[in-house]
Amino acid sequence: MANEMQLKYGCNPNQKPSRIFMADGSELPIEVLNGKPGYINLLDAFNGWQLVKELKKATGLCAATSFKHVSPAGAAVGKPLSDTLKKIYWVDDLGELSPLACAYARARGADRMSSYGDFIALSDVCDVCTAKMIQREVSDGVIAPGYTDEALEILKSKRKGTYNIIKIDESYVPAPIERKQVYGVTFEQGRNELDINTELLANIVTDNKNIPDDKKNDLLISLITLKYTQSNSVCYVKDGQAIGIGAGQQSRIHCTRLAGQKADNWWLRQNPKVMALPFKADVRRADRDNAIDVYIGDEYEDVLRDGEWQKVFTEKPEVLTVEEKKAWIAKNTDVCLGSDAFFPFGDNIERAHKSGVKYIAQPGGSIRDDNVIETCNKYDIAMAFTGIRLFHH
Numbered sequence: 385m386a387n388e389m390q391l392k393y394g395c396n397p398n399q400k401p402s403r404i405f406m407a408d409g410s411e412l413p414i415e416v417l418n419g420k421p422g423y424i425n426l427l428d429a430f431n432g433w434q435l436v437k438e439l440k441k442a443t444g445l446c447a448a449t450s451f452k453h454v455s456p457a458g459a460a461v462g463k464p465l466s467d468t469l470k471k472i473y474w475v476d477d478l479g480e481l482s483p484l485a486c487a488y489a490r491a492r493g494a495d496r497m498s499s500y501g502d503f504i505a506l507s508d509v510c511d512v513c514t515a516k517m518i519q520r521e522v523s524d525g526v527i528a529p530g531y532t533d534e535a536l537e538i539l540k541s542k543r544k545g546t547y548n549i550i551k552i553d554e555s556y557v558p559a560p561i562e563r564k565q566v567y568g569v570t571f572e573q574g575r576n577e578l579d580i581n582t583e584l585l586a587n588i589v590t591d592n593k594n595i596p597d598d599k600k601n602d603l604l605i606s607l608i609t610l611k612y613t614q615s616n617s618v619c620y621v622k623d624g625q626a627i628g629i630g631a632g633q634q635s636r637i638h639c640t641r642l643a644g645q646k647a648d649n650w651w652l653r654q655n656p657k658v659m660a661l662p663f664k665a666d667v668r669r670a671d672r673d674n675a676i677d678v679y680i681g682d683e684y685e686d687v688l689r690d691g692e693w694q695k696v697f698t699e700k701p702e703v704l705t706v707e708e709k710k711a712w713i714a715k716n717t718d719v720c721l722g723s724d725a726f727f728p729f730g731d732n733i734e735r736a737h738k739s740g741v742k743y744i745a746q747p748g749g750s751i752r753d754d755n756v757i758e759t760c761n762k763y764d765i766a767m768a769f770t771g772i773r774l775f776h777h
Contacts, residue, residue, distance in 0.1 A: 386411060386412060387406050387409060387412065388404065388405035388406070388412070389403060389404050390402075391403055391404065391421075391422060391426075392422060393422070399423075402423055413553040413556035414550050414553070415551045416548070416549070416551075417536065417549040417550065417551055418536075418540050418546075418547060418548065419547050419548035419549060420546070421525055421548040421550060424453065424454070425503055425524055425525050427454050428451035428502075428503035428524075429451075429505065429525065429527040429550055431451060432451040432456070432503060432505030433552055435449045435459055435608060435609065436459070436505045436506060436507040437507060438608045438611070439459065440461075440507040440508075442580060442581060442601075442604045442605075443601055443605065445461035445462050445463065446462040446487055446507050447459070447462065447487055447506075447507040448460060448484065448488040448490070448491040448492075448504065448505065448506050448507070448514075449505045450499040452501065452502050454614060455612075455617075455631040456491075456612065456613055456626070457494070457495045457498035457499040457629065458491040458492060458493070458494035458629070459491050459494075459605065459625070459626045459629075460488075460491040460605075460624055460625030461487055461624045461625070462483030462484055462485075463483075463486060463487075463623065463624040463625075464481075465481065465490070468654050469490070469493065472493065472653045472654055472659065473490070473492065473493035475517060478513070478516065481513055481517075482511050482514060484506060484507075484508050484511055484514045485511070487506075487507075488506065488517060488518065491625065491626075492521060494628070494646075494650055495628070495646050495649075495650070496673045497673055498646075500522050500670060500673075501522050501523065502523050503526070503527070503548075504518060504523060504525070504526040504527070505526070505528070506526065508528070508529065509529060510528045510530070510532065510535045510539070511532055511535055512534050512535050515534075515535035515536075515539050518539065519538055519539065519541070519542050521669075522670060523542075525547060525548025525549065525550065526549055526550065527550040527551075527552055528550075529553075536549065560574060561574060561575070576611065578772060578774075580608050580611065581604070582600050582604065584607070584745070584771075584772060585745055585768040585770070586768070587769045587771065588767065589748065589753075589769050590760045590761055590766055590767045591764075592760075592765065592766040593766065594766055595766050599720055599742075601624070602621040602622065602623070602624065602743070603621070603722060603744075603768070605621050605624065605625070605626065606620070606720055606722030606745065607619075607722045607770070607774065609722070610722050610723070610724040610774045611724075611774050613631045613632075614776060615632070615724050615725070615777060616630075616632070616634065616635070616724065616725065617630060617631045617632070617633075617643075617723075617724045618639045618640050618643050618722065618724070618732075619643060619721070620643050620644065620646075620647040620720070620721050620736075620741065622647075622718070627647045627650040627651070628642075628646035628648075628649075629643055630642035630643030630644075636723070636725070636727060636728060637729070637731055637732055637735065640736055644735050644738065644739040647719065647739045647740075648713050648716075649677065649681075651716040651739075651740075652680040652704075652709060652712060652713065655708075655709075655712045657702065658679065658680060661676065661679065662698045662699050662701065663675075663698075664696060664697065671696060672696070675687050675696045680704060680709070688700065714740075717740045717742060718742045718743075719736075719741045720741070721741045721743070721744045721745075722745045722746065723746040724774040724775055724776070725747055725773050726746055726748055726749045726756075726773075727746055728750045729752055729755060729756070730752070730755045730758065730759030732756070733756060733759040733760055733763070733765065734759060741765065742766065743765070743767075744765060744767040745767070745770055746767070746769065747769065747772055747773050748770070748771065749771075
């Protein structure tokens with residue numbers, strides 16, 4: 385390992401020179417095994433690694449995340465997949481999946497539109513099953529603590545041999561103080577070393593005080609994901625995986641709506657009509673994802689009009705009506721929701737309820753906390769005040 389790495393350019397091609405380096409003279413904690421990762425790739429890699437490392441520590445399960453532009457599009461732990469999830473994640477032809485492969489299938493599958501061209505982080509040594517899954521997805525690179533020999537060879541064959549493969553020293557501990565420059569001014573702060581655990585969920589302020597252990601796990605996944613998501617942000621989680629992340633919005637209600645729509649889309653992909661869409665055999669996964677996204681949205685005519693549906697389907701599908709969508713979304717229940725800062729008004733709870741939210745973790749501290757709690761009580765939602773803000777910039 386070296387002390388520095390020269391990069392082709394920074395965020396944009398005109399931003400030269402560019403490099404990463406260790407200011408204290410020590411060696412970089414990474415080794416590039418293949419490819420030439422760029423500036424944004426490495427930002428995604430280091431943020432993603434922290435996320436999966438903390439998910440594994442908090443849950444005891446292997447973890448994966450799919451990063452795009454310094455925010456996660458998805459994050460998950462390695463719980464087995466149902467036959468339905470295998471089908472909507474396009475992995476039902478891969479046979480038995482390892483826990484790590486399940487984690488990545490979930491992380492990638494939560495929001496496949498946003499995960500297109502992602503940078504992947506894995507908490508554990510990449511195995512052959514996970515490598516084969518990554519091999520056929522459009523992705524910029526992967527970071528992990530190691531790779532089996534066969535997995536490494538599979539990944540090296542990707543993108544005509546240029547796929548970015550990074551090995552990180554999992555024993556590396558960064559300095560307690562971090563710095564960044566903006567407009568020539570250096571900013572300094574202590575690293576956010578907050579240990580996110582179930583103790584943060586002890587202060588349940590609603591009438592409903594019951595948060596089962598598996599839902600506490602989901603709330604931890606939500607909060608840890610938010611710790612590495614550009615603020616403002618909220619995260620919907622179900623059964624060990626993020627299903628909707630609303631990142632980088634100035635308004636919290638817009639975060640809640642954005643993430644809620646993503647969660648609804650994830651659930652709508654499991655609707656029998658959607659799962660039975662008659663795709664042509666030669667339509668690629670990315671094009672199927674795009675067609676599904678349009679089909680379940682408000683602009684469904686863009687994929688169903690004459691001259692368009694013939695490009696992807698063998699026959700014209702029936703419309704998934706507004707009434708059908710509402711009825712299907714109403715079946716999604718027991719969803720968990722985390723927020724990186726307090727909900728200022730009850731409207732966030734109203735929107736979350738529409739996407740099946742039953743459990744919430746947020747800092748609290750709004751002058752309208754009473755209104756937020758009252759709205760939760762109206763829907764029998766259990767909400768914990770963590771007392772901790774999780775802004776990330």
